[in-house]
Structures are given as C-alpha cells and as structure tokens.
Amino acid sequence: MDITGVLVSSRKLEALNERATELRRELAEIEKQIALCMVELGQLTGGHVTPDENASFRHYILWVLSKYSDRQLAPLDIARELKLTDKRDKQNLRGILGRLVREGRARQVSRGRYQIAR
DSSP, X not given: OOHHHHHHHHHHHHHHHHHHHHHHHXXXXXXXXHHHHHHHHHHHHTTOSOOOTTOOHHHHXXXXXXXXXXXXXXXXXXXXXXXOOOHHHHHHHHHHHHHHHHHTSEEEEETTEEEEOO
C-alpha cells in the first residue's frame, strides 16, 4: 500500500469536500437573492412579471404570493395558479410554504392561509 498516495488523495478529497460546501453556501445565498428580486419585481409590477422558465419551484410560489399580496392564499389557491395537478407537487408546495415561513419570506396569517412577507 502506498501510504504517501493515500495521504495525498485524502487531503485532496478533504479540500474538494470543503470547496463543495462553500459552493453550496454560495448557491443558497444566490438563490435567496434571486427569490428576493422575484418578490420585489412581483410587488413592483403587481405580479405581472413571471419567473423565467428556469426558475425554481419556490420562486414560482413566491411569485404567486407576490402577485396576490393583498389576499390570504391557501396552498390549493397557489396550486391552481401554478396549474399543479400532481399530488406530489401539491405536497411539495406545502413543505416549501412552511420553509418560506420559517425563513421569513412568507407568513402564515391563519391556519392554511399564507401571504408574502412584507
């Protein structure tokens, strides 16, 4: 067994894992900034600017909440607006709404009703 080779490869692997962790943090921050821009655009345009085709599911959810910022929306309302029919997509919607509330990007105004955070 080549101990030196093992040590070199182990150090390289550790450095790569650290870099991957840094990139994931950076990506999360960029996605957060994109989401905030989507919210701002939605509020400034009354929801008339739709997310681009490569936007994440959570950006579409934020867009709907911004578009109807004067209303309290149920997950079903958002699903209808996004034309979701798959049960799994609707479950994901509920999970994402919960995360958006915890992140302070949306607020739960009553049981099962959400609005964009202001």
